[in-house]
Amino acid sequence: MPRWCLLLVKCLGCAVIEDTWHYFLHRLLHHKRIYKYIHKVHHEFQAPFGMEAEYAHPLETLILGTGFFIGIMLLCDHVIFLWAWVTIRLMETIDVHSGYDIPLNPLNLIPFYAGSRHHDFHHMNFIGNYASTFTWWDRIFGTDSQFIAYNEKMKKVGKKTE
Numbered sequence: 001m002p003r004w005c006l007l008l009v010k011c012l013g014c015a016v017i018e019d020t021w022h023y024f025l026h027r028l029l030h031h032k033r034i035y036k037y038i039h040k041v042h043h044e045f046q047a048p049f050g051m052e053a054e055y056a057h058p059l060e061t062l063i064l065g066t067g068f069f070i071g072i073m074l075l076c077d078h079v080i081f082l083w084a085w086v087t088i089r090l091m092e093t094i095d096v097h098s099g100y101d102i103p104l105n106p107l108n109l110i111p112f113y114a115g116s117r118h119h120d121f122h123h124m125n126f127i128g129n130y131a132s133t134f135t136w137w138d139r140i141f142g143t144d145s146q147f148i149a150y151n152e153k154m155k156k157v158g159k160k161t162e
């Protein structure tokens, strides 16, 4: 039985690998020449909900799902690790599609965790916020600029209505 701290570190490693894969391939799936053939299925819902997390074209499941397996191939040496990573990844993707930014959500304790507001905006806006779990790739490439502008605008609207 692997030590729990090793499990967590390896799961974090898998999440970083998956997030990187997801960012670039997801961004590619939004390319205007291929978007309508594959990724449009997942964007059928502008306001996502938990069960919609896995709702996608079979090719998308294959393309983006590959990122899930890369970490397993590189880091997995025990079946418990596989179960832990599957559980964490499913919890994460259902959380970001839930439409709820739940207070005291333990996932929000993870540094740079994107969360539901991040992915909710992606479904609402179609452009930007391409990463699955963390915010750094969108920050580095500036693909979160519309999300940041939107948040600023909402803050101003909120202040005016107070």
Ligand SMILES: [Zn+2]
Pocket: 026, 030, 039, 043, 122
């Ligand atoms: Zn998308």
Ligand SMILES: [Zn+2]
Pocket: 042, 048, 053, 097, 119, 123
């Ligand atoms: Zn989605």
